[in-house]
């Protein structure tokens with residue numbers, strides 16, 4: 323059994339951060355050790371929430387506790403997502419180093435959540451800089467959306483798929499071996515499809531799925547679920563392309579279930595069999 327130390331936000335009501343990634347990863351058949359960076363009542367796109375950001379020392383403490391019972395060596399991957407502060411980022415990097423020391427093959431998968439102020443997703447000052455300067459060179463895999471990719475690549479605007487591939491290759495030169503662009507949005511080929519890219523030094527793959535029409539109230543946590551599913555697939559020994567295709571297909575099934583139930587929060591439990599074995603399969607196309 324593979325073990326993922328998943329360091330992300332936790333919401334008590336609904337699904338974002340660990341609350342969006344943990345169950346789908348477990349449903350695929352990997353162990354998850356959730357380490358929560360914040361505990362909020364609900365995700366921040368409700369525009370009001372209660373709760374606390376964990377002190378950075380708490381994160382390292384928990385990892386040290388696992389090391390003290392001599393179990394940190396069984397960690398196969400660290401996954402990081404929404405960070406409550408740049409200090410938490412430094413703590414996460416310290417944890418990654420501790421894990422890699424006792425588990426040299428462990429991978430660090432960084433989902434560089436930077437938020438969308440215009441969408442109501444707020445990230446503390448300094449987190450974006452931390453992700454660009456510190457987390458990027460330490461990570462083995464990264465999963466930015468388009469805005470995050472632009473930010474990581476020196477704030478240069480990306481207008482199309484070719485430019486997105488080039489930007490990913492620039493990131494590959496600085497650390498990560500695999501870049502999953504989990505939402506191409508306006509840089510994609512078509513504006514009536516949901517598109518993603520998978521880029522390594524030598525390959526680039528493109529995939530698309532239909533847009534599901536939620537109107538203005540788009541579900542949150544989709545990025546977190548996407549990163550979690552991709553990493554879980556990788557740890558299960560799937561190829562990059564199969565991981566990419568399964569992730570797209572499973573996320574689409576959850577989106578459909580959510581729309582059919584007329585819900586705002588992702589319907590992870592209702593769609594669990596579809597997460598494991600999606601009925602509709604989307605295939606990736608090699609474009610480079």
Ligand SMILES: Nc1ncnc2c1ncn2[C@@H]1O[C@H](COP(=O)(O)OP(=O)(O)O)[C@@H](O)[C@H]1O
Pocket residue numbers: 438467468504505507516531532533534535536540541542543544545546574577
């Ligand atoms: N098939 C789909 N149809 C419509 N909207 C989708 C689909 N898949 C994902 N989305 C939405 O697209 C957005 C992706 O958001 P984005 O900010 O680019 O990535 P992230 O989820 O990491 O923040 C989310 O609001 C999500 O609800």
Ligand SMILES: Cc1ncc(COP(=O)(O)O)c(C=O)c1O
Pocket residue numbers: 331332333338339362364365366367404435442443444541542543544545546547
């Ligand atoms: C607490 C929390 N975690 C994580 C996220 C990221 O969610 P997404 O996967 O949609 O980027 C959000 C977005 O608002 C959030 O409020």
Ligand SMILES: [Mg+2]
Pocket residue numbers: 435436437467545546
């Ligand atoms: Mg996101």
